[in-house]
Amino acid sequence: MQDVIVVGAGPAGNNAALSLASKGYGVTVIDSRENIGDKLCTGLVGEECFRRHPIDPALVYREINAASVIAPSGEVVRFETPLPVARVVNRVAYVSSFADRAREAGAEYLLGRRVVDLEQHKDWISVTTDDGSIKARTLVLAAGFGSQLNRQLGLGEPSDYVVGIQALVRTENIDEIEVYLGRDIAPGFFAWLVPTEPGIALAGLLVRKNAPEKFVSFISAREAEGKITETVNKPVCWGIPLRPLRKTYTDRVLVVGDAAGQVKPTTGGGIFYSLLASEVASGALHQALSEDKLSANHLGVYQKEWKNLLSTELEVGYSARRMFEYLGDSHISSLIHQASNNGFIAELADSPEVSFDWHSSMIGKIAGHPTLGGVLRLVNPLLARMAKSPEPAGMFFPDQLVAVESEVTMAETGTPV
Numbered sequence: 001m002q003d004v005i006v007v008g009a010g011p012a013g014n015n016a017a018l019s020l021a022s023k024g025y026g027v028t029v030i031d032s033r034e035n036i037g038d039k040l041c042t043g044l045v046g047e048e049c050f051r052r053h054p055i056d057p058a059l060v061y062r063e064i065n066a067a068s069v070i071a072p073s074g075e076v077v078r079f080e081t082p083l084p085v086a087r088v089v090n091r092v093a094y095v096s097s098f099a100d101r102a103r104e105a106g107a108e109y110l111l112g113r114r115v116v117d118l119e120q121h122k123d124w125i126s127v128t129t130d131d132g133s134i135k136a137r138t139l140v141l142a143a144g145f146g147s148q149l150n151r152q153l154g155l156g157e158p159s160d161y162v163v164g165i166q167a168l169v170r171t172e173n174i175d176e177i178e179v180y181l182g183r184d185i186a187p188g189f190f191a192w193l194v195p196t197e198p199g200i201a202l203a204g205l206l207v208r209k210n211a212p213e214k215f216v217s218f219i220s221a222r223e224a225e226g227k228i229t230e231t232v233n234k235p236v237c238w239g240i241p242l243r244p245l246r247k248t249y250t251d252r253v254l255v256v257g258d259a260a261g262q263v264k265p266t267t268g269g270g271i272f273y274s275l276l277a278s279e280v281a282s283g284a285l286h287q288a289l290s291e292d293k294l295s296a297n298h299l300g301v302y303q304k305e306w307k308n309l310l311s312t313e314l315e316v317g318y319s320a321r322r323m324f325e326y327l328g329d330s331h332i333s334s335l336i337h338q339a340s341n342n343g344f345i346a347e348l349a350d351s352p353e354v355s356f357d358w359h360s361s362m363i364g365k366i367a368g369h370p371t372l373g374g375v376l377r378l379v380n381p382l383l384a385r386m387a388k389s390p391e392p393a394g395m396f397f398p399d400q401l402v403a404v405e406s407e408v409t410m411a412e413t414g415t416p417v
Contacts, residue, residue: 001124001136002028002134002135003137003138004017004026004028004136004138004139004140004285005028005029005127005140006027006028006029006107006139006140006142007031007115007127007141007149008029008030008031008141008142008147008257008259009030009031009037009099009109009111010037010039010095010142010144010274011095011098011270011274011275011278012142012259012262012275012277012281013031013140013142013143013256014029014036014098014099014102015098015274016140016256016278016281016285017102018098018101018105018107019278019286020107020282021102021105021107023282023286025289026106027102027106027107028107028108028109028110029099029107029108029109030110030127031109031110031112031113032114036092036095036096036099036109036111037093037094037095037096037099038092039091039095039144039238040164040204040236040238041091041271042088042091042166042194042202042204043061043088043089043090043091043094043194043196043202044064044087044088044194044269045086045088045089045094045271045272046085046086046355046356046357047083047084047085047086048272048355048357049275049357050086053098055089056093056097059090059094060089060090061089061195061197062087062088063086063087064084064085064087064176065081065083065085066078066080066081066177067177067178067179068176068177068179070179070180070181071182071332071336071337072182072183072184072185072332072333073329073333073337075333075336075340077336077339077345078176079345079348081350082350085355086356088195088196094271110131113129115128115143115149116128116129116130117152118139118149120251120253123137124136125137125139125253127139137252138252138253138289138294139252139254140254140256140281141153141254141255141256142255142258142274142278143259144257145158145161145238145240145258145259145261146239147259149259150245150255153253154250155245155250156245156246157241157245158241158242158261160241160243161239161241161242161243162189162207162208162239162240162242162268163209163237163238163240164205164237164238164239164268165205165212165215165237166202166235166236167203167215167219167231167232167235167236168200168201168203168231168232169193169200169201169202169203169222169228169229169230169231170199170200170229170230170232171193171199171200171201171227171228171229172199172226172227172228173227174193174195174201175195177192177193177195178193179191180192180205180218181332182329183328184217184329185205185214185218185221186207186214187207187208187325188207188326189205189207190206191204191205191206191214192205193222193227200232201228203218204235206240206268212235240263240268240270241258241261242261242268242318242321244260244261244262244314245259245261247303248302248303248306249299249302249303251295252294253299254299254302256274256277256278256281257270257274257277257278258270258274260277262274262276262277262310264313264317264357264359266320266321266359267359269357273313273357276306276309277306277309280302280306283305284299284301284305285299287301313358313359313360316359316364317359317360320359320363338372344369347365348362348365351365
């Protein structure tokens with residue numbers, strides 16, 4: 001019987017396996033895919049993540065210190081920072097590198113095995129795959145968003161999500177990231193072109209519904225502009241959680257990464273937060289395994305610690321995300337125009353508080369700005385106040401959101417508010 005079974009060989013699962021195997025625990029990682037790290041992702045890794053979890057420089061496509069935002073009006077605003085804030089990496093190779101190190105530390109990998117059942121017992125947990133069953137003292141569930149294993153354990157699933165769609169494309173004269181906004185393109189969210197190698201980019205968008213249709217329109221528009229010359233592979237859709245699980249632990253089990261909803265709700269990025277949460281999970285399991293105290297009461301420290309680290313970012317980011325969803329194209333264009341013309345973008349770029357991975361400071365600056373914040377408060381007073389608050393108390397709940405949605409609907413239809 002192993003000490004730990006890890007279900008899922010993504011960033012969270014591999015990093016947890018690496019940490020625990022390095023401490024001498026018997027670890028088995030199970031994943032339904034044969035190719036580790038083979039999941040749709042832009043491969044954007046912030047500098048803080050890169051420093052904490054380095055990658056072979058040969059696997060870095062390019063450094064990022066500039067991006068262009070295209071407003072619904074067509075206005076293009078370029079955002080540039082003095083130093084690189086992120087890198088575009090080979091995502092598959094980056095995630096695989098964690099697995100390689102975990103194997104070197106003694107972890108065993110069972111690939112191409114789909115987990116079909118989990119059973120909790122008094123002294124162990126059993127994991128049944130389509131090729132048999134194995135037992136362990138504990139389980140790290142890192143199976144990604146949408147896994148039915150969360151529900152098997154009675155932990156439910158994240159309460160809100162968005163659909164992402166992406167494909168590899170050939171491009172002309174695309175040397176920087178381009179972000180596209182507008183309800184015709186990606187209502188409430190955004191689309192992107194992220195250049196990787198010369199003449200190659202990742203094209204995609206986030207949207208709540210009709211992702212394939214929106215993607216076709218986005219690609220067609222970029223082809224008409226001469227930016228995209230060919231779609232290399234078939235676009236693939238995937239779900240991205242916008243809210244964390246209410247409970248990420250139970251007897252002998254911790255849930256991490258996308259499966260736990262530990263994702264930036266502003267952008268849908270999950271690599272760095274998954275790695276951070278897996279470090280917390282590994283520390284909590286090390287303590288629990290060494291003391292042989294593996295009940296939910298003892299493992300609850302994991303949720304307390306990861307929330308201390310991430311909950312402010314997740315709550316403020318989600319409030320901002322919901323606020324952005326209710327902005328019309330005219331509001332978005334106005335905000336971008338105002339930010340460009342009053343020096344606010346340059347101010348953000350030079351601010352040491354603004355980070356690629358930690359967005360609450362930037363959100364607070366936008367919501368507190370005399371002009372930009374004024375537009376947001378006019379459109380949606382409650383959500384503007386929530387996004388500005390840096391405290392968890394600033395989060396809103398479903399009954400409040402219903403009131404906000406009614407308020408915005410009335411505003412959009414011209415009914416006095």
